[in-house]
Amino acid sequence: MEVDILVILKGYAVFVIVVSVIYLIRHFIFTMDRVFGEQKMYYQDIIESDYPSVTVFVSMHNEEKVAMNVLELLVKCDYPQDKLSIIPINDHSTDKTREILDSFAAKYPIIRPLHRDSGERGKAVALNDGMALTDHEIMMVFDADYLPPKGILKDIAVCFINPEVGAVMGRVVPINVSTNLLTRILDIERSGGYQVDQQARYNMRLIAQYGGTVGGFRRKEVLALGGFNHKSLTEDTELTFKLYLEGWKVVYANRVECYEEAPETWAVRARQITRWSRGHNQVMFTYFTRFIFCENISFREKVDGVLLLFVYAMPFVLLVGMANSLALFFLGESGIFASTSMISLFLVGCSTFGNYAPFYEIGLAVFLDGATRRLRLLPLLIFNFFFNMFYTSKGFLEAFVDVTTGRATIWQKTERFRKAAP
Amino acid sequence: MDNYYLVIHASIAIKLIIILFIILFGPKRKIESDLRARNVTSPHRSYRVVNITKGVFFQVLLLLLPLDLILLMLPALTHLMNVAAISAIQPHFSAIVPVNFFWGRLYTVDLIGKYPDALTSFIVLAVSAAGIAFFMLSKIALPVALYGQYVFIVNCISAIYFVFFPSNFPYSVRDYSELYIKLQSGLWMFLPIIMLMSLLPLPATGYSKLGASMVTFVYSIVFGFARYVISLYVLVNYSYIWMAIIFFIFGPLLDFVYIVGVYSFYLSVIAERYKGNIKMWRWIY
Numbered sequence: 267m268e269v270d271i272l273v274i275l276k277g278y279a280v281f282v283i284v285v286s287v288i289y290l291i292r293h294f295i296f297t298m299d300r301v302f303g304e305q306k307m308y309y310q311d312i313i314e315s316d317y318p319s320v321t322v323f324v325s326m327h328n329e330e331k332v333a334m335n336v337l338e339l340l341v342k343c344d345y346p347q348d349k350l351s352i353i354p355i356n357d358h359s360t361d362k363t364r365e366i367l368d369s370f371a372a373k374y375p376i377i378r379p380l381h382r383d384s385g386e387r388g389k390a391v392a393l394n395d396g397m398a399l400t401d402h403e404i405m406m407v408f409d410a411d412y413l414p415p416k417g418i419l420k421d422i423a424v425c426f427i428n429p430e431v432g433a434v435m436g437r438v439v440p441i442n443v444s445t446n447l448l449t450r451i452l453d454i455e456r457s458g459g460y461q462v463d464q465q466a467r468y469n470m471r472l473i474a475q476y477g478g479t480v481g482g483f484r485r486k487e488v489l490a491l492g493g494f495n496h497k498s499l500t501e502d503t504e505l506t507f508k509l510y511l512e513g514w515k516v517v518y519a520n521r522v523e524c525y526e527e528a529p530e531t532w533a534v535r536a537r538q539i540t541r542w543s544r545g546h547n548q549v550m551f552t553y554f555t556r557f558i559f560c561e562n563i564s565f566r567e568k569v570d571g572v573l574l575l576f577v578y579a580m581p582f583v584l585l586v587g588m589a590n591s592l593a594l595f596f597l598g599e600s601g602i603f604a605s606t607s608m609i610s611l612f613l614v615g616c617s618t619f620g621n622y623a624p625f626y627e628i629g630l631a632v633f634l635d636g637a638t639r640r641l642r643l644l645p646l647l648i649f650n651f652f653f654n655m656f657y658t659s660k661g662f663l664e665a666f667v668d669v670t671t672g673r674a675t676i677w678q679k680t681e682r683f684r685k686a687a688p
Numbered sequence: 689m690d691n692y693y694l695v696i697h698a699s700i701a702i703k704l705i706i707i708l709f710i711i712l713f714g715p716k717r718k719i720e721s722d723l724r725a726r727n728v729t730s731p732h733r734s735y736r737v738v739n740i741t742k743g744v745f746f747q748v749l750l751l752l753l754p755l756d757l758i759l760l761m762l763p764a765l766t767h768l769m770n771v772a773a774i775s776a777i778q779p780h781f782s783a784i785v786p787v788n789f790f791w792g793r794l795y796t797v798d799l800i801g802k803y804p805d806a807l808t809s810f811i812v813l814a815v816s817a818a819g820i821a822f823f824m825l826s827k828i829a830l831p832v833a834l835y836g837q838y839v840f841i842v843n844c845i846s847a848i849y850f851v852f853f854p855s856n857f858p859y860s861v862r863d864y865s866e867l868y869i870k871l872q873s874g875l876w877m878f879l880p881i882i883m884l885m886s887l888l889p890l891p892a893t894g895y896s897k898l899g900a901s902m903v904t905f906v907y908s909i910v911f912g913f914a915r916y917v918i919s920l921y922v923l924v925n926y927s928y929i930w931m932a933i934i935f936f937i938f939g940p941l942l943d944f945v946y947i948v949g950v951y952s953f954y955l956s957v958i959a960e961r962y963k964g965n966i967k968m969w970r971w972i973y
Binding site: 294298300301302303304305307437461520521523532533535536591592595596597598625626629630633634635636637638639640641642643644645647648649650652653656 | 730732733734735736737738740829830831832834835838842845846849858859885886889932935936941944945946948949951952953955956958959960963972973
């Protein structure tokens, strides 16, 4: 029996090393492609005279601190007014969000607030209700803390000229970078995620991800797919995979930048990353098999899609790996790391390269962004490594319980910190 | 062993000859006065890419020199580490033991370690439990609290082990020494390759990259050397109860922090230096 346990523990150690190497290669390829490869742009050179009709949704739950800013900027956008409608969705707010939305509606006819005071709360169900109120072709979504620039609606809408495009995603840039260490760290993390990871996936015709904000999708087609799943905490990730399963493509527009407010406290960040992980892993459990066997997806898309689906499961794998190595150590089996030269070298290689690769990716992303001193924060990401590993693993376990028991999920809104209009 | 040194010496000689040849007869780098063309708009960050470094072959050779150096030094270095550890600890018994590592030879040390008594194990267990509780309940930043908990959890498990199974502890100082020496040697062999992969794409001269690589390399040797001596000192004088924390907390993860530290500092210097230099960037492809 003891032998069997040891075999399992050693096998798991090898498994962790193998998957770490796979993700390391992925990071390295993405970084090299973004830094030196040919970059795929979106459809910014097309000058369109006949833009599609667009409805912009801004889902709000107690957003009195930020509601005014996003609406002021949206009405200033240069999109043809006769083809534009803005539906801010007041989702069970108990603060002054309702009054703010009503005052804007009185002033601007294109703003048509939807007040949801009863029924289920959450972004997915709010978007479904919003889509029922419009017959426009393209739906765009912004979070309430976002600050959309003037031309952003045209930039997103023009991508839908391509009939293969099911959704479009822009780049998110934190505006409150200099607030504290956390916001600075989140800024460089975001840089790595968009500037390198998303752009490289788009360059290489892999799975560009719709992120649920600073983006848009086709209304009829999404309704045909059943709309948004009320139980999903990451309706954006679910939509991405639903679209690819049906043969649609997602465009990533790196130049379409929009400012957001990054979490300013670790507790808020912990809740945010737990929710992302829980939602993403729900999608992983639900769509993994269908994605593997889907005929609408190319082999390279499948490989990338599987790695993307498992990206929020990896921290849990690593956490168990740490516990596993502790068990091996006290069982007297640390010798598997040192008994042969090749294994010790391999372990060190994985440890250094495996840990190093994401930091390398983030470093070069920040470099491409033109930052200088911010780059010196990279070593501090080691603390974030433990933090992310813990809360992402928590989200993974919650998703597992969600999927196996079918329990209901409750949308947790990210707390806002804005004090005055930027 | 003779062949081992012969191969490394030949490798260094060939690299130096090629480097010298490139320096003397290769294309000369032209210092252009208009490098900082401030009046020209720099490509937007969204789709700009870095210009491929010129003289890649030359830079690869330069950046691989530390690998030859470490291969050349490894046997002597590991021997020196053990001599230093013995002289710092002053043990009653010691023996330097050679072990095979690929085609070469490394040296480990055999010393008599100390087992913790029951009281020490209980005290460490109590302090570790208190440490875990402190970090769980404290209001300090969550990442620090989580890291603190991790440190004390590792120590707590070690203490529990020595409370219940003190005679079953499966390692000696010699085992630890072999594990450390092999892992550290593996890291030193990987270090030049990591630095090559990360520095080569950057728009800078080969000499400055070699400088950054050597700084990391020298720091790694000094740090690895000091950590080895201190950890053996702890195991011999303060007991095996600390071996887990030494291995899991102060092990290879810490090396990665300074590697990223030097890399990020160097990258920031390059970014500052080339800010506004449009020749560094290409557009789209």
